[in-house]
Amino acid sequence: MVDVGREILRPVRWWWMSFTLLAGLALNALPVARQPLNWSPDWFVLALLFWGLNQPRQVGFTWAFAGGLVMDVMLGDHLGQYALTHVLMLYAMLHWRQRLTMLTPWQQAVHVFLVLLGGQTLLALIRWLSVDEWPHAGFWLAPFTAALCWWPLGLLLRLPQRKPRVTGV
């Protein structure tokens, strides 16, 4: 297995991080979710957790909060529910940061799964407290698919950092 975590990488560009985060938001807004059994992962959260873990000084709670707010408005539910869950998920990630950076991507994925499951539970709880309704089974599948996406997504997000430098500066 390629140990991505201990490779020497080029510094990441801020616009690449912003682009991936915004692309995550755009993917979440896609009308894929017409099917009742919606198990597509939350792309924005995946990108947020990845950058929060690897570049904690550039991507932090401001992104989590702002992105959450945007999702709240897009998805038309209670304002603030995604903002809250995103902030808490990022905090859990940062709390485990020192351990996580030492692990292999698949071990990281297990932690990510737990964090996402926690976030999903919080969303369900908010819904339950406000309208007294518990989500169906498909809702709980999203953290699984998201955790499966963690490793390939990490490779993808790191792609610009791994290319050898062509022009010497």
Add this chain to the structure above:
Amino acid sequence: MEHPARPFFVHGPSAVLRAVLYGGAALVLLLADHHWHSLSVLRSGVHRVLEPVMRVATMPGALLSQGRAFFVTQHEVMQSNENLRQQLLMQSQQISQLQQASVENGVLRQLLSLKNQQQAQQFPSVLGEILYSGHDPFNQKLIINRGRNDGVHDGAVVLDVGGVVGQVTQLYAGMSEVTLITDKDHAVPVEVERNGLRAVMYGLGQRNELEIRHLAMNADIQPNDVLITSGVDGLYPRGLRVGLVQRVEQSGNRSFARVVCSPSGSPDKRNFLLVLGEKVVPPPLPVSPAVKLKPKKGGHRG
């Protein structure tokens, strides 16, 4: 983890403090939105910034369907033209029948000296297209591409070819959010077309099921009964098709019959919806000395 992760560089407030600050802000928003519904200004503001971005995000899909439409063969076009012509013929016949019926209806109404509700029945309506549905699996909502600027008003009734689909619950400049009648606890006053039995139909939060509650055990309602709006709430006009009774369960351990229905509108399958433009103005309530009546509103949740 006994020791919390110590930051390498201490710049600005710590992670805990920032998490608490932002989490607190989100919590305040959540509570404010839930309790007072007072944040539509903020929502509108964010939405205005977001609207072009979301249009760009949904563009690939739109382009794809446009491209597909561009490459249809002439044969298909001719065939569909033929079909459309036949449909037009059939429908024009139906329309002439309808016009005749409405004239007859008007005469009958005048004869009965009922209130002339013709104006209320001829709504100037707006045709809208579904932009996308909510990603959130919890709620049954759709976003359509007509908003305040197109004459849509808050609470407008939304129909498709089959029947009532829902109601506009959030109004933006160029879009509006439609809460479907299948949304959890969304109420529609209906009546059975066969015998005029009035009832209230509630959404269950599922795409294809609705429920009529509080109907007596011996109520005259059967499977395959057509349900239409009764118009008693002053919000939905009378006579719009809403659903079909699927099954009636009259078990002895309950005090009410359980009536499960299916919606006639199918926003999952159709892209175009009709938004009724004009608010139905109900006649003034009779002035009763003691009891204060409140007009019931569909889809209101405490």
